[in-house]
Amino acid sequence: MRKTNHIPGLAAAVIKDQQLAWSQGFGSSHFDTGDGSSFKDVSPDTPFWIASVTKPFLGLLFLQLEEQGEIDLNNNINDMPGWDNFCGWLANSEIVFGRDLHCDKPITIQNVLNHTVNGEPGSSFMYNPIMYSRLSRYIEYVYGNPISAAEGRQNTMAELIQKNILGPAGMDRTMSSMWQREKALVFFDMAQGFEYSENGYNRKKHIERHLAGGAGIVSTVNDLAKFDIALDTDQLASESTMEKLFTPAVTPDGTDLPYAFGWYVQDYKGEKLIWHSGWDEKAGFSALYLKVPEQNLTLILLANSEGMWWGNPLDAAEVQGSPFAQLFLDHFLF
Numbered sequence: 001m002r003k004t005n006h007i008p009g010l011a012a013a014v015i016k017d018q019q020l021a022w023s024q025g026f027g028s029s030h031f032d033t034g035d036g037s038s039f040k041d042v043s044p045d046t047p048f049w050i051a052s053v054t055k056p057f058l059g060l061l062f063l064q065l066e067e068q069g070e071i072d073l074n075n076n077i078n079d080m081p082g083w084d085n086f087c088g089w090l091a092n093s094e095i096v097f098g099r100d101l102h103c104d105k106p107i108t109i110q111n112v113l114n115h116t117v118n119g120e121p122g123s124s125f126m127y128n129p130i131m132y133s134r135l136s137r138y139i140e141y142v143y144g145n146p147i148s149a150a151e152g153r154q155n156t157m158a159e160l161i162q163k164n165i166l167g168p169a170g171m172d173r174t175m176s177s178m179w180q181r182e183k184a185l186v187f188f189d190m191a192q193g194f195e196y197s198e199n200g201y202n203r204k205k206h207i208e209r210h211l212a213g214g215a216g217i218v219s220t221v222n223d224l225a226k227f228d229i230a231l232d233t234d235q236l237a238s239e240s241t242m243e244k245l246f247t248p249a250v251t252p253d254g255t256d257l258p259y260a261f262g263w264y265v266q267d268y269k270g271e272k273l274i275w276h277s278g279w280d281e282k283a284g285f286s287a288l289y290l291k292v293p294e295q296n297l298t299l300i301l302l303a304n305s306e307g308m309w310w311g312n313p314l315d316a317a318e319v320q321g322s323p324f325a326q327l328f329l330d331h332f333l334f
Helices: 051-067 083-091 109-114 135-142 147-151 156-169 181-189 221-232 239-245 323-332
Strands: 009-016 019-031 038-041 194-197 200-203 264-268 271-280 285-292 297-303
Touching: 009 221, 019 221, 051 109, 051 156, 051 221, 051 239, 051 271, 051 285, 109 135, 135 147, 135 156, 147 156, 156 221, 221 285, 221 297, 285 323, 297 323
Parallel strands: none
Antiparallel strands: 009 019, 009 297, 019 038, 194 200, 264 271, 271 285, 285 297
């Protein structure tokens, strides 16, 4: 499947009953696009840009900060400096995430975290990564800093993720910022991203971005397994917070939506699935993090091309559209 989907390097892990059951690397994290010769094999400890699989960390962080009394999720992101200019630009652009965006209506932080911003806030789901990317600025605003500090080499959000999540979970091969000095080896060991076309593979520019919210974390499958185990053993937050983390948003008429706090939530063939995908075509990476909570079963996949992305709709949760997820579910669940 890796070769069929034009993925140079793939790392995989399976967690069962809160233990790492298996992890392995396949293919190359680095190779010469000229002659195709590999010079670095993927292992379960190879760092990858995890793209939107960063969002589960954001959902947890904001619930932790709510529990600590640092943030009220009912407050409006509209109150943040620069909101009017940003929202007006997005709403009037041709970008799909600006569709039906009403900048004059109050949009809560919970709306942003649940992707219930477009249309009447809180009433419907549409995946909106651009809005998630404003959360780093909101953190700076709440902590009394200029919102421009979000673009700093290690912003407040990155520091809070390290303090509240990565450190307690023992994720030493994970960076919440590209410039964490103590984790320089994570940056230097990170897989190279690639783009595949009819002309073969093209090496993408190495990532040097700050943590915005929608993306920004570099990790390994073994470290994400540590995160998964910490989540399921309530090491990172109270039981009530963890329950809220995976509880989908609800419309005013009581309908469940397919997204919670940084996680898609769906029912598939009678089984609850909690998951998130990652896709960054500019950087050349894709990812999948799939949990089957009632079976205490998790699959984590990280790839250094777009080859794992399947085109999930913006307004639905359909992880079964992923051939990798489908293979896993068919073999281990159904």
